Amino acid sequence: MLLIADSGSTKCDWMLIKENEEAQSYNTMGFNPYFHNEAVISNAIRQNNELCEIAPSVTILFLYSAGCSSKELKLVVERALRSVFVNANIYVDHDLVGAAFATWDENPAITGILGTGSNSCYFDGDIVKQANSGLGLGYILGDEGSGSYYGKTLLRDYLHNKLPDELYDLLRKEYKLNRDVIVENVYMKPHANVYLASFMKILSDNKKLEWVENLVNKGMEDFFLSHVTCYKNYQRVPVHFIGSIAFHFEDNLRNVADKMSIQVGTIIKKPIFGLVNYHMKNHFSKKTS
DSSP states (O other), rough: OEEEEEESSSEEEEEETTTTTOOOEEEEOOOOOOOOOOHHHHHHHHHHHHHHGGGGGGOEEEEEEEEEOSHHHHHHHHHHHHTOOOTTTEEEEEEHHHHHTTOOOOOOEEEEEEEEEEEEEEEEEEEEOOOOOOSSHHHOOTTTTTTHHHHHOOOOOOOOTTTTTHHHHHHIIIOOOOHHHHIIIIIIIHHHHHHHOOOOOOHHHHHSHHHHHHHHHHHHHHHHHHHHTSTTTTTSSSSEEHHHHHHHHOOOOOHHHHTTOOOOEESSTTTHHHHHHIIIIIIHHHHOO
């Protein structure tokens, strides 16, 4: 049996594929070897009883995860997976590779990730390439246009009393936010990037406010400047997108791209279904040919 998984820092989607049978889906918390060690990852998987039941029968496992940007970080995830899926041949790679595979339509393209974090790559059907030297700078130095990027700006302007009254009152009264709460979650507790990105619901619910629209557009522009214009042929190929930010703010994304003469292609919220299609074609078709 073939098991495919896509993990961001917040959620991990799993799909089990049996030949000539309907795929089965599972969910666990997301993991990122920058923030989660081997024990945390294996324990997160074991929290799903259904996954544990089918684990001994899995023979091939492909997992694409945020943070898997080096051999050492991939090994953290791989060792955790091997402790659960003891009979599987396991392949672990960066979520950028998964995004490229999920949006592949037989034509060269740039693929961007806009979710809790952000990143991009170029895929020509053979090799996944990244124009920047590193696989993302994370929410402190990078992640332009991501949920953590927007959440950081929202909380900073809240602390400096620069928000519109509607947003300020919402954060103060309903979310009970103050400086101590924010500092504790950002600087003292783990997974600050996930905490920051959790405020995207507020922006989505208030997307018609001028302040929100300006913020979202600025983030999209920053993403394109940092993660798309770095490719020499960026105006000659489409830019596909993966992630909840791209999905929920599609109009902003396309409007900003149009002003920058960038062609936006496919936008999908979750890459797992595209990954299933990719591996069904490239695994089972080759196996049976």
